[in-house]
Amino acid sequence: MDTEKTMGQADMTSAKKSSTGITRRSLLKKMGIAGATAVATTAAGTVAANVSGENATEFGDAVGEFFQDHYQKMSKQEIEEALARLERQYKRKYGVEVKVDNTPPQPNVLYGYALNISKCKGYRKCVDACVTENNQSRDPQVQFIRVLEMNKGSMNLEESDHYYNPELVPQEGKFYLPVQCMQCENPPCVNACPTKATWKEPDGIVAIDYNWCIGCRYCMTACPYWARHFNWSEPEIPQEEINPVTHYLGNRPRPKGVVEKCYFCVQRTRKDQQPACQEACPTGARVFGNLLDPKSEIRYILENKTVFRLKEDLGTEPKFWYFTD
């Protein structure tokens, strides 16, 4: 597999090309299910055609799901079928009308995030808003944002604590450093993925196709920011707490055995809305926007504040900056 150092549009094409190299199917073959796969592949066309539409059965949908192609290789119609199938599956599983959309990236938009650590007070409001918005498993708990309590005057992450629980925050002598997926411009997780189930979208969001992830967790090892999380068991979300407004690459409910992480609330931000964590933050510590718009707030921060990124020496080029007043 070739490593991807290019950005945006160029990346899409290179990902497409390389996905003809190793695909999930060829990987499955190598793993010894060659027989079943081969038989099923020939049957795929006919079976899938029979099960789509109103009368789709649970079994039909399962078969359709198995033969679903990689997100970037699906035709418009195939994607629409996949979205409809997912909506039926969620209805069966959760009893809720979940809408799975596929809003495309906006042209001339590259998302960036900046966080003011002199404003963040460690309330964890962002953490909980994120869980609710993004249909994260409540039990076992999955959280995209990890707020690290740090010793003032030190950037030593090894001395941080994200289980802090004093009566009041902020605590004397501490500051708070929320960490989440930084949508690296040069993401090591993408390079680590053997099935190309994760890639960089043209608006900079590092996306995951949960239907293509085989749960090998190489990406988790590769990520220097502890941003990726694995669904060890079946995610549990109370029915009444399901957020029914979802995106294929974003907050649609995930199955057991796949990796997930923050995607800058793709279901919101591609529709001009702020990410849920920005909306929830009462201090205004979080600034989100378009890096390509010279009048955006994020550009003002980058041009007028002293900003830094975590583990800059690794060359990952995160699109998530920290700054102080």
Added chain:
Amino acid sequence: MKALLERKKRVGLVMIGLIFCALWFPLFAAEEEDEEEEEEEISIPMEEILSFEKHAPAFMVKLRKEEELDAFPCMDCHEDEEPNPTERELEEDHEDLVLEHGGGRFWCITCHHLEQRDYLTSLKNKRIDFDQSYRLCGQCHFQRQKDWFFGGHGKRVGNWKGDRELYLCTECHNPHSPAIEPIPPNPPPKVRKGLEYVPTKHHKHVNVWEKYLPNQNKEEDHGH
């Protein structure tokens, strides 16, 4: 001082320009237009030239006075009250109001208009609408205000694109006691089943927040 000199020079230029124009009007018509524009610019008050408001990307604010202020309109009562500028213990009303701002350096009428109680006031005694309270704060907190205009302080509500709506300073700061008080945090994450929390002081320079409980499956990896 330099600005003042500059200004005098320009006014001088305008006057020379005007004399020339009077003599050879048709020839200098174009120049006259230029000079007029310059004169207009000079007439803008210094406070506004200093203000970044005009240079920042357009914005609106989330309004407060009608929606959020219980005591508004103030004139409901103050119509009949004789304005009283003396610093004193308030007893008949507003007795709960704690004025910590500035550590005793100002009294109500530093910010509230003495006669027109439905308005705030600038230090030069100009009326300021309650829904433009950032103009009041900006007189003394210039840098914060500048950041606020451009998105480096405060908060943009709703969307990152399109109409830009900002929180007023008073959405977050009580103007009478503006320091932001500590509050309880939301609950911490749960340690994943099979793992145990490692207090920070025991980290010993490895990146762990959790460790495996004895006799657990060692294949699972750390902390995710």
